[in-house]
Amino acid sequence: MAAAKYHGVELDPRTFRGEPNEPSPSPATLVRWLDEQGLVAKGMRLKWRYLLRMHNTPPIVLMFKDGSAGLFISADHNRGVVWLRDPMGTESDPMVAVDELRLSQVWTGDVLLLRRARSGAEVETPVDMRWLMRVVMREKSIMRDIMLSSMVLSVLTILPALIIMQVINKVIAEHSMATLFSVTMILVILTFYETLLSYARRELTLVVTARIDSRISLHIFNRLLALPLEYFERQQAGQVIGRVMQIYKVRDFMTGSLLRTFLDMFTVIVILPFLFLLSPTLAWMTLAGAGAIGLIVIVFMAPVGYYIGRVITAEMERGSVLYESIAGIRTLKTLALEPARRQEWDEKTAEVTRWKLASGRMSNWPQTIIMPIEMFISRGVLLVGAYLALSDPNGGSVGAGGLVAFMMLGGRVAAPLVGFARLLEDFTEVRSALAEAGSVLNNPTETRALTTGMRPPILGALSFVDVNFTYPGAANKALDGVDFSIPAGTMLGVVGRSGSGKSTITRLLQGVSRSYTGYLKLDGIDMREINLNHLRRSFGVVLQDNFLFRGTIRDNITAGRPGLTLDDVVRAARLAGAEEFIERMPAGYETFIEEGSTNISGGQRQRLAIARALISDPKLLILDEATSALDPESEALVNANLARIAKGRTMVIVSHRLSSLVDCDQILVMEQGKVDDIGPHSVLVERCAIYRQLWLQQNRHLDTNRPAGPAPMLAEGD
Template identity: 35%
Template sequence: MQQEPNEKERTSQQQASGEPVDPNLRSSAGRASFPARQGLSGLQPVIAFFSLEMSVQALGQAMGWRPESLIGFEDLQRAAHHLGLRSREEEVDLNLAPRRKLWPSRNKARGLAIPCLVVAPHGSVVTVVARRDVRPVSSAKETLHGAVASPQPTQDFLLWVPESSTFNWVSTTALTSEYGCDGVLSTLRFRQPLHLGLSERSSNRRFGLGWFIPILWRYRKPLGQVLLGAFLLQLVALTTPLFSQVIIDKVLMHKSLSTLHVLGIGMAGLIVFEAITNTLRGYMLAHTSARLDAGLSSDLFRHLLSLPIRYFEQRQAGDTLARTRELENIRGFFTGGALTTLVDGLFIGIFIAVMLLYSVKLTVVTLVGLPILALVTLVAQPIFARALQTKFDRGAEAGSFMVETIHGIHTVKSLALAPMWQRRWDLLAARQVAAGFDVSKLGNAAQSISQAVQRMLTLAVLWVGTTLVMDNELTVGGLIAFQMLAGQVLQPVSRLVGLWQNFQQVKLSVDRMGDLMNAQAEPSSSSAQAMPLVKGRVELQSISFRYQVDAPLVLRDVSLLLQPGDVVGIVGRSGCGKSTLTKLIQRLYGAESGRVLIDGHDIAHADPQQLRRQIGVVLQDSFLFSGTIAENIAVAHPGLAFDRIVFAAQQAGAHEFITALPQGYQTPVGERGTLLSGGQRQRIAIARALTGDPRILILDEATSALDVESEQAIQANMAQICRGRTVIMIAHRLSTLRHCSRIVVLDSGQVVEQGPLHDLLTQQGEFSRLWAMQQQEPMPVARKSPASVRPERHGSSAEAPL
């Protein structure tokens, strides 16, 4: 039986692999680490402060931490993000901070943000929950039930100490001396939730443009500043024609150089003001857009991860990727030209009023072109919308084919499909380009007509305006000023035409994203019941399942009972529902009828994340992520001690080949694990499933890709792997089931046999038939080469038989 490595073996293994000799002293980032139980306890007042609905126990399970797991600041930041909080690491020197409050927020004092975590160089963790003269801590006291005495005059900060689970008032000197390094504190501060609520939708309301209104409202201050900048720029645009008129009618007519100098200096000042305002407006717009991008993309990815696996199985990866990219088009519409164009549109009325003061006739001539521009927009809108829809469809088809080709490049090359695939891609690319060309043609045609109308109006204004000047009804300066004002009216109208076209594209983007955002997500931790620690009892009660409403049943009234510690094998023909059964236990699928109970809890009401973290799964074709071998083994348990990684690899029979590699456990595996062989990837996947010490372990053809030697190494450790766990083994190679205490035989989605291996062999049923087929497989017969059977021509009296 294989034992966990002792301290001496652990040290030698770490030295051989380049790991730190003592991982308990430092985290992966080179800073002091601490047990997960201290970090979780330190987060208790933070959860209470922000009134979050999650217990530290549920948070620990969601992060995959054991109480003894070593974590650091980066791990706490990930936990804060999981809670929906923003966090930032800060170095604070309280001796340099003044004794008065510097920030307007009453939650900040002396450089410390309340609440914040402080980590000492030796690894102790405390939480600063209040300052004596800044904020009461009633919510923290009620949540943690701590006895908090009144502070002494020399005591400044209230600390929550996880090690003793007590509140303590301390002075600034005591805080810096005990938990600081040279008077500097390493802190982790927290802020309000990061997400914008894009994925928080009621079940009876569909995703649409209305979902972005509350999100934009959160940024009303910076967006208001952008609108103010646009307003000021329009005022500058309004004064420019007036300056031009005065210079032409007054300065040139009276040759007044002093007036010219004054007006010139005023115009120069306005130009500088316009440049500064335009720069500040662009900065605020870019800054707000960046914040929106960060929040919206985070919300989108959160919702994407929350979707059930059936959503991805029913759609192509390229199509899903194309839909996620539509978010950038929507955000760009709201924070791009839409805001400034709308402000320009509002100023049209002001410009028209000023134009009427100059000349009613010229104003009527200008306004005649506005209905023509509107008519062009109304006619082009439906044609443009259809062209955009076609363009998106063609792009999604090409993107899906590209993603599929990259994923299957080995098959493409081994089957010499490159010429055929090139022809298919050329056809898809041509259709995509043609659809894009149609959109460009329509857009250019509408834009050209709009520009032609504007130029015709400009000509008409000059034509009629010149006659008015000749009749002394208008001055030359007035004509020039009116021409500039007319341009300020026609240009916004032209931009509104383009904005309408963009709006049609955004509507299409919203519809595309709606397919993703309206998909029902799995229950979250706040809406589902917390899943307690699993002991291993699994019960299926009359389970029936089908993939589609009109599809045949894959499982029919299946009932099974697995007690803790049972090792059960599931066999049957391909397509009989073996893998589907295990996915129902993981709640990747929902049963059509019946219930799945784990330790008596109906998993239909349990938090799927907490459930799956307690189930180890190894698939036939396991996926590895880009990174090192050690990172892949501990991917579900960041901060896992290195000796636990080695122990899991030893159980999986992977330690020997890993240590034989030049970089050992720090060897990169490549994208999807392509730098390793199939057997090596599979053994790493088995080790990955064992790192969490799950009470339920599912092995779905886990050893089918292994060579005989590797499989024997795993089979030799199978007794240790299965000890204390409920194990479900799916196998076509029936000899791998010899460790099973019971075997279940499925046929056409129904349980036809079950029992110990020897009993099933004596029943002469389906399992006996499958066993006999595998035992009687004929061995390949070595055939002689043609040269060896060719009859000799000379020197042989015996002839070869015919």
């Protein structure tokens, strides 16, 4: 943390997630964590003599054998000592001089170098062909080795052809067995080296392909997670998944046909001069045939690209139907919607088939036109070469051996040239796929907000000053001049009719939307100035419908804090009223939750979500209709614990059940995006007409001056 502070980044140790079976953080684990916090980190191993030469460098973290660390400040080469400081201390703490002998007893030799990221430039780079090429060029050292091996293989390819030419022209004509034996041994040796070099090139190609694939996959997933929640709320999940998956078509192209053709082009560069040396006429014929194929492909690129784009769109729409059907299978089954969904699936499948058939027919035309040219390159050149050999019996133009050698080398040249021409056709599909992926991944992200900004200690005082907010595409304001403030430790209830702006307030508090005007302050600091990751980790949020991940109950409660103990889990479960049903389960906290939480009830799932929000002891807890899905018994249990839950933290509770908000310190009444009133229950029921009307609707059978228990009512969503 001290090294990060030197670079202007405040780290929150609560955000660190170590490996499950790792006794102490490894450099690799720390590097991953620091990268997430807006720093660029690198772990490496150093020897003492190199450490001693480091002068005027930023603080460096030295990893110790007992799992702790030291902060390297500077070195004195003349005295043979380095100056260290306790990383958990302050800058005023004295430095300690350590020599090689003392340091070798505790130092593992690993160091951690870090610097501030350059404003997230790499993460924010648009996903396009230039970005993909930069990803490939990051492996330039291996690519250089691959190119070198390809050039050597090309040379080794020429030698057998020249030897065969001499065998036909000289050995057979002169019946020389000794020469034949010598030539055979040379061919065996060349074959051995060519086989060995080919294996090495394939191994290097596999390595660079795996690295490129990993870089693309990691960047795409990180970019997807960095997109704001608002984007996902406006898009169909199936469409998003379908478009993102198109990037893997691009990946296959980059690491497959493009790489192979690129390597084969070295063969063309090396072999082509020898073809002209053997027979300029046949060489020009081969080039002309390959050029004609390329011209045909270019002519058909636009129409083929159009149909390929329609195929991709139709497949994404069909995939969206499949995703929605699986995600909503419970509703689909309970409402007997199988026939309707089946009909929609049939229609989408028919559309995919129709466009695929049209695309295939369009692609069939250039393939049909190209086929005679390919046959001419493989067969016609042989016939023309035979004619040239017969027309000049002395072999002035090309002899029998030269013709055989030309055909051996010509095939190695024609295939890459034809492949390069077909590559243009593949590029059309790749360009369409990349455009679809880019339509998702190139949207503005939260990367800057997640990695920059202030990281102050959170107390929980909230202040809205003339806050206005309008949802994209909406005509009316969701919040209109909202003004109110509460001190830290306040339990605030938020009520109002449907569409009054209750949930919008919680969205702004969570940082889901930052495009508001006015000032929303947390402990006197504008929330737009606070690091978004730090902000969200300091909050606890429980929604009306919460998702539990596949895993144990303990894993779900500690999802954001995997390092916490079972005692912490039990304490959070007890506060949420979940302890009693967890202990009745077969494996207790180790009970495995199935996908979709089918083995627990809705009320139990909600209490686990509350426990998950409380496990980190947040200073501000948001409950957005969190108790609406609970049965009366569970709701009464959670409400009874609200006083204990609220102790030492600010709570914002959005609920349509006013009975659960009676004990709140303040209740905010919203009406059409404006603040109608704010005050305790006893005051509002007397002076606020909207609040009194809502209270009477829910408690007609009770005296308005009596506190009321939970009462069922029709849900009023926001």
